[in-house]
Amino acid sequence: MGKVRRGGVVASTMVLLLLAASNWPAGGFAEVRADGSAAATTADSDYGKDRVQDLQPLIDRTPSGGTLTLERGRVYAGPATIDKPITLASAGQSTLTNPGDEPALVLKADGIVIRDLIIRDSGTDPKKPSVLVQSDRNRIEGIDLVTQGGGIYLREANDNELRNNRIQGAGAGKRSEAFSKRGNGIDLFGSSRNVIEGNTIIHVHDGIYVESSNETRVSGNTAIDSRYGFHFMFSGKPELVDNVGEGNVTGGMVMGVEGAVVEGNRFDKQTENVNSQGILLYDVHNSRIDRNRVEGNRVGVYIENSTGNSLADNEVSRNFIGMQMIGASGNAFKDSVFAANVIQAQATESDDNTLSGNYWDDFGGLDENGDGFSELRYEIDPFFLQATEDIDAFQIFFQSPGLPFLAEVFRTDTSKWLKDLKPRIEPPSWYEEPGGSEGRGTTLRLGLALLAASAMTIYRWGYRKS
């Protein structure tokens, strides 16, 4: 409990910081134009516009604290290293190219600002980043980066802010491109208190990868078509808030973490891979997983070897398996909605988890005292999970019509089953059931046509005497 509260304090401090940051005048930096950079910024004539200019000399000429504004529509060449606190901005559509596998930009000094730059990196080594940050309190905003290699990597870099960047793997469109050939979008190692907000990441290895980095706040980002959308490893108190993951192998993976906050995220349509999940928690303890929506995934929420977590107000719908637990204990699940999952939940070797006040749409409860909760329990049979545990091949019987029969035959001791002690009769007020499906009119016409055709045929060729 104490940890959760401390997490809350950190969260609110972060929010305050963010608010302060967003009040900075947007145009402020552009106006503080350093004289030293005049050569690069005031050249309005067309002379040399089509020539690719090296970026490093321009950086070298910019004084500490000055602004280097790149020309609109002009192409610059990396690699470049920034070793003093300057602002590198673009007057619009300035492109930085980078021929080799060295990072296009390396940030070595604290307090650097990089804004609105287009980076087209020809690097192909997935282990090497396009932008490498090795210092503190930098801001990287509005970057549009395409590379086959890694995106923005932070190494022992603290208190940085990465906002509204767009990072795309060069192989986007090639759906089956091997993950090993792609780099991570944003990658943190040994870096603390960084804020990653509003970024869009497409077709990479891991969208945002955070390892051994404490108090990272990841919010409002979107990760699509990647391996893991958001991936936390061995990091203290990470915050994953209001992000969106779609069509990845796994939306959000949290592993080896204490005190994480996973809140308000949406993870949809993670189904392609045999290991796909919406949210995956492995070796996660005392964390809070609230108000997330996992929809249409292979497994909505997968929890393994995790203890003491609290999951509340989540929407788990239309997944093949809503929630799966293996070796997880002491977790609390409450006030969530489980709707239209092929299998609502499965659990093995998972004791002492408390489920209460969840809404299960396949459950007809009995509410005798009118408190909105059923006096009958909702019990979850782990039969299928047990049957397929030793022999993977039996997974082919998933939802086979003969399975309920088999489960009934083997139904013995239900005391170890996962059960909701107080299932909800009606879904909680925040849950909005989707209004009818899109092609309703078409289905209606189709149904009527089918009905008319079959009735007429039956009458004409079957029933009538002649």
Next chain:
Amino acid sequence: MLHLRTIALRELKLGFRNPWAYSFMALFALFSLALLLIQSRTGLSGYTSTTGTMINLILYLLPLMTMLLGSFSLTTEKEEGGWRLLSSFSLRTHSYIWGKYAGLALVLLLIAGFGFGLSGAIGALFGQAFEPSEFGRFLLFSALIIFLFLGIAVLVGAICGNRWQALTYGVGIWFFLILGWPTILMAVLGFLPYVWIKPALVLLIFCNPAELNRLFLIVKMGGGSILGPEYYQWVDWIQRPTGSLVFAAVCLLWILVYVELATWLWERGRRRD
């Protein structure tokens, strides 16, 4: 060919003189409608609990209906002398059995079509409609179930002497292929060495039209990943257009083998008479 058409039309007429056809039709329409209205709106597209339950409903009802109506139609001909009369004409057994097959298939398609039409239309009126693509998939799935199980039914009809026998066989086969299938396979295959289990399982699935169809449908609905890593390549392969073609070829072969076998048995019986 003319004979085949005549027999098929006669079968259609006989089929809808049979009160069983209407009771099955009512049963199927009622159940699918009830299922549609009971479920939440959340799961009407993709592979969800709603579509999953619909698949199972189809698998419980249609094979049994097909098997009973199909085998009864053939044994009735033996019992009530219809075949004796027809065989006094110059009618080839081949045309007769295939005509029966075509006519019965039509009868069953009409039953399923009526059921789906009714539940689809009423469901849509109440705002509980499957998406058109899902609706179409269910129709195709039902048609395939009918075609394949009708092959078995015709063979059962050729083997059995009367309706009682056909009923016993039909229910037995239905129980084995639908209800008992996972139980029996898990029990028997558990004795095999681990590496043999998957190949044996795949082979056996090709012998069970219900499972084959079900898996094909699930994969086409985008649910292939739930079958686990063991079937990754299978799923990947079925998803491609060639997968559908091969699947269609397997279905055709299935029908051909069963109906031809029935024809051969019937012809042998005719010679003996």
